[in-house]
Amino acid sequence: MALAPLDSTLRDLVDSHSQSLVVDTAYPHVTLTYAQSLDAKIAAAPGKRTLISGPTTKTMTHYIRFKHDAILIGINTVLIDNPSLSCKFSNNVSHFITPIIIDPNFKFSQCKHSKQFISNYKNKINSKPIFIVSDETKIDSTDEFIIFKLPTVNVNDHKQFNWNLLLKSLKSKFEISSIMIEGGATIINELLTTENSSTKNPIVDTLIVTIGPVFLGEHGVGVNPNNQLSIPNTTVWTDNKDIVLFSRFGK
């Protein structure tokens, strides 16, 4: 289905929040963006794809994709939502975004749905997807995707990547200068409280949160970072349905 027209104020806000203030850095520009309910849930229940935001902010999401080299999500979101991870916004030119999936144990091998983003690569809609897997995983790149191996540490029996190493590696190995991170909950919670190890600023440069006019209740999947967190430099947009909060988070 065609996207709704892009609201011009939203376009200006995305433009002013998508540029790196510091260009010469070892890190890509990181935009963290997601849609949440009024009770800070991003899905109605684990495993349930849930529409929270409306058509105007959906167009904004695709415009944000248009402004970034890559889109990163966690493997659970891939398995639950079967996302297209493509950019449907075009300004006479198409934008080939690179899907990046965080999948230390390569759970993607258990994927039972149609793998939309792989078909999109084969149909020349996306760039070739990159899976980030643990360096202990025995899987190699194929003609459908790139396997990129990184070391992990064990935290509560989970293999954990270091976000600083991961983001710097994406820039140095794949020339990714800007990355949009869409979730899910685990990744959002981690990134909200991760520092850039050189500057000690938040590792996220820009935060864009869409709030839909709905409560999703106690079974919902929540955004709840470990620590208390104040959001600096905020600007708010609304169309009297959704509310979008923009922040130059990392500065």
Ligand SMILES: NC(=O)c1ccc[n+]([C@@H]2O[C@H](COP(=O)([O-])OP(=O)(O)OC[C@H]3O[C@@H](n4cnc5c(N)ncnc54)[C@H](O)[C@@H]3O)[C@@H](O)[C@H]2O)c1
């Ligand atoms: N509303 C929104 O904007 C939005 C956006 C994306 C996803 N979602 C929802 O989020 C839910 C999924 O969230 P979730 O938390 O279960 O899954 P997730 O998509 O965040 O994936 C979590 C998995 O990613 C891997 N991972 C994450 N951080 C890692 C790290 N530092 N090192 C190594 N591996 C790491 C692990 O395998 C982990 O189990 C789904 O219901 C989806 O619909 C909502």
Ligand SMILES: Nc1nc(=O)c(N)c(NC[C@H](O)[C@H](O)[C@H](O)COP(=O)(O)O)[nH]1
């Ligand atoms: N903006 C937004 N509003 C929502 O109500 C919602 N549930 C998501 N969720 C983001 C999640 O990552 C989805 O899986 C992808 O947004 C799927 O979108 P695509 O198929 O890639 O176009 N995002």
